[in-house]
Amino acid sequence: xxxxxxxxxxxxxxxxxxxxxxxxxxxxxxxxxxxxxxxxxxxxxxxxxxxxxxxxxxxxxxxxxxxxxxxxxxxxxxxxxxxxxxxxxxxxxxxxxxxxxxxxxxxxxxxxxxxxxxxxxxxxxxxxxxxxxxxxxxxxxxxxxxxxxxxxxxxxxxxxxxxxxxxxxxxxxxxxxxxx
Amino acid sequence: xxxxxxxxxxxxxxxxxxxxxxxxxxxxxxxxxxxxxxxxxxxxxxxxxxxxxxxxxxxxxxxxxxxxxxxxxxxxxxxxxxxxxxxxxxxxxxxxxxxxxx
Amino acid sequence: xxxxxxxxxxxxxxxxxxxxxxxxxxxxxxxxxxxxxxxxxxxxxxxxxxxxxxxxxxxxxxxxxxxxxxxxxxxxxxxxxxxxxxxxxxxxxxxxxxxxxxxxxxxxxxxxxxxxxxxxxxxxxxxxxx
Numbered sequence: 001x002x003x004x005x006x007x008x009x010x011x012x013x014x015x016x017x018x019x020x021x022x023x024x025x026x027x028x029x030x031x032x033x034x035x036x037x038x039x040x041x042x043x044x045x046x047x048x049x050x051x052x053x054x055x056x057x058x059x060x061x062x063x064x065x066x067x068x069x070x071x072x073x074x075x076x077x078x079x080x081x082x083x084x085x086x087x088x089x090x091x092x093x094x095x096x097x098x099x100x101x102x103x104x105x106x107x108x109x110x111x112x113x114x115x116x117x118x119x120x121x122x123x124x125x126x127x128x129x130x131x132x133x134x135x136x137x138x139x140x141x142x143x144x145x146x147x148x149x150x151x152x153x154x155x156x157x158x159x160x161x162x163x164x165x166x167x168x169x170x171x172x173x174x175x176x177x178x179x180x
Numbered sequence: 181x182x183x184x185x186x187x188x189x190x191x192x193x194x195x196x197x198x199x200x201x202x203x204x205x206x207x208x209x210x211x212x213x214x215x216x217x218x219x220x221x222x223x224x225x226x227x228x229x230x231x232x233x234x235x236x237x238x239x240x241x242x243x244x245x246x247x248x249x250x251x252x253x254x255x256x257x258x259x260x261x262x263x264x265x266x267x268x269x270x271x272x273x274x275x276x277x278x279x280x281x282x
Numbered sequence: 283x284x285x286x287x288x289x290x291x292x293x294x295x296x297x298x299x300x301x302x303x304x305x306x307x308x309x310x311x312x313x314x315x316x317x318x319x320x321x322x323x324x325x326x327x328x329x330x331x332x333x334x335x336x337x338x339x340x341x342x343x344x345x346x347x348x349x350x351x352x353x354x355x356x357x358x359x360x361x362x363x364x365x366x367x368x369x370x371x372x373x374x375x376x377x378x379x380x381x382x383x384x385x386x387x388x389x390x391x392x393x394x395x396x397x398x399x400x401x402x403x404x405x406x407x408x409x410x411x412x
Contacts, residue, residue, distance in 0.1 A: 003286070004183070010292070011184045015192055022199040025215055026206070038215050041196075045222050048189070050288050052233040054241050057225075057248075060358055064248050068351040069218065069255045075347045076211055076259040080266040091206045098205030102198040109194040113187050118235060134378070135238065144241050145362030146369045150381050152242050153388050159249045159359065160395040163352050166253035167399035170348035171408050173260035174341050252355050256348045263344055 010051055018044035031077055035070060042066050056141040189230040196223035210262045214255065221251050345408045349400075356396050363389050 021041025028034045042065045049058035135143050148156055196219060203216025225244045232240025324331045363370075363385070369378045370385035403409065 006289070007184060011188065015188075018192065018196060019199075022196050022219055025212070025219060026199055026203040031209065031212060034212060034215060038219070041219065042222065045196075045226055048192075048226055049229055051184075052189070052229045054229045054232065054244070055288075056362060057229060057241055057244055060245060060248055061225075063358055064252055064355055065218075065222075068354045069252055072255055072259055072344075072347050072351055073211060073215060075344050076263055079263050079341055079344055080211070092208050095206050098202050101205065102201040105201060106194055106198040109197075110191055113190045113194065118186065118231075131238070134375070138375070139365065140241075141362050142366045142369060143238065144245065145364075145366030146378055147238050147242050148245070148362055149366065149370055149385050149388055150379055152239075152246075155242075155246055156359070156388060157391055157395070159246055160356075160392040162250065162253045163355055164395050164399040166256040167348065167352045167396075168402055169257040170260040170352075171345055171403050171406055173257070173264050174344045174348065175406055175408055176341065249355055249359075252351055256351050260344070260348065263341060267341065 007051065010047070014044045014047040014051070017041070018048070032074075035074055035077070039066055039070055042070070054140060056144050186230060186234040189234075190227050193223040193227040193230065196220075196226065210265070211259070214258055214262070218251060218255070221247060342408075345403075349403055349408065352396070352399065356393075359392065360389065 018041050021037045021039075021044060024037025025034045025041065028037060042061060046058040046061040046066075049055070049061060200216045200219035200223060203219065204213055207213050207216065225247055228240045228244040228247070230240075231237060232244075320326065367385065369375075370381055371383075372380055
């Protein structure tokens with residue numbers, strides 16, 4: 001078995017896992033099962049990140065998405081009991097239009113994707129040769145860290161302000177004195 | 181390069197995005213709508229990383245990282261709103277949450 | 283680290299699945315089958331469970347979860363900074379543009395901004411238990 005075959009096997013495995021997980025989020029009746037299915041999908045996307053040489057992003061995906069965001073969603077489900085009741089209809093009146101619109105979007109995007117010639121075909125490297133070599137040899141985390149701190153320092157600081165806003169907003173909305 | 185062609189990844193990202201869009205349009209439960217939005221953000225992340233790898237942009241990874249941060253901030257505030265909504269109205273349907281209109 | 287090294291991770295996961303599957307299969311083959319109602323209870327030899335598990339929990343847990351989420355993201359932001367400090371300070375190896383000591387300043391501003399949020403949550407009483 002050649003390395004290319006192995007990559008193809010990994011790709012199809014993760015693709016099947018991601019699509020099944022995503023379908024499970026939408027199709028499953030029990031919301032807790034939807035959360036578990038979403039976690040499967042997120043792990044599959046982390047697998048794609050590893051295949052695409054972005055292992056730092058794969059770790060971030062597992063730490064933030066699976067480790068924190070899904071935990072927060074499970075907490076929100078705990079805090080809303082009626083959500084699980086059997087007699088509640090889960091979908092609204094737009095099931096068929098929603099599916100049609102999404103399918104139309106998918107078909108359009110697919111034709112855009114296959115009809116676009118990306119710059120990859122012209123072999124134009126966007127960054128200097130030494131950086132290409134460095135990103136092959138060095139740790140992916142180091143390269144992302146350097147890029148984040150040296151080139152994207154303003155987005156970095158804005159991210160901290162965004163997190164501050166999330167913290168303050170979340171505490172103000174969710175914290176009440178009468179719970180004590 | 182012996183690798184999977186790029187349009188496999190981008191098509192997969194489009195597929196995940198469409199599934200998330202179905203969830204956003206169709207579902208009534210606000211938490212499930214939130215999870216579908218996360219799914220769509222994930223699909224965008226996947227295409228960012230794909231372009232970063234195949235077109236040799238380093239920036240795609242930084243964008244994806246910041247996007248994950250934005251998703252985390254959005255979840256913290258959005259779910260707090262949903263929890264507050266549940267607490268005041270005991271209602272599970274987003275279409276019924278029209279407090280501003282009345 | 284190229285993704286070829288992650289073949290070992292895949293092997294590890296496969297070994298884990300195989301180990302669990304074989305253990306469950308062997309247990310299924312050799313165990314006796316005696317059906318009893320008490321085996322289906324949540325705690326087979328402990329408390330009798332009462333009421334449903336789907337009660338409304340205290341929203342205070344949710345505030346703790348938000349604070350965890352924000353500082354989880356904070357630590358994830360510190361990780362690439364910490365692993366790239368050599369490049370950032372000296373620009374070695376290769377020809378990286380070294381930005382020197384401002385690399386520390388950036389992270390300092392980042393942490394100070396988040397510290398403000400932490401102080402706010404403390405002032406609001408989000409950390410007070412009971």
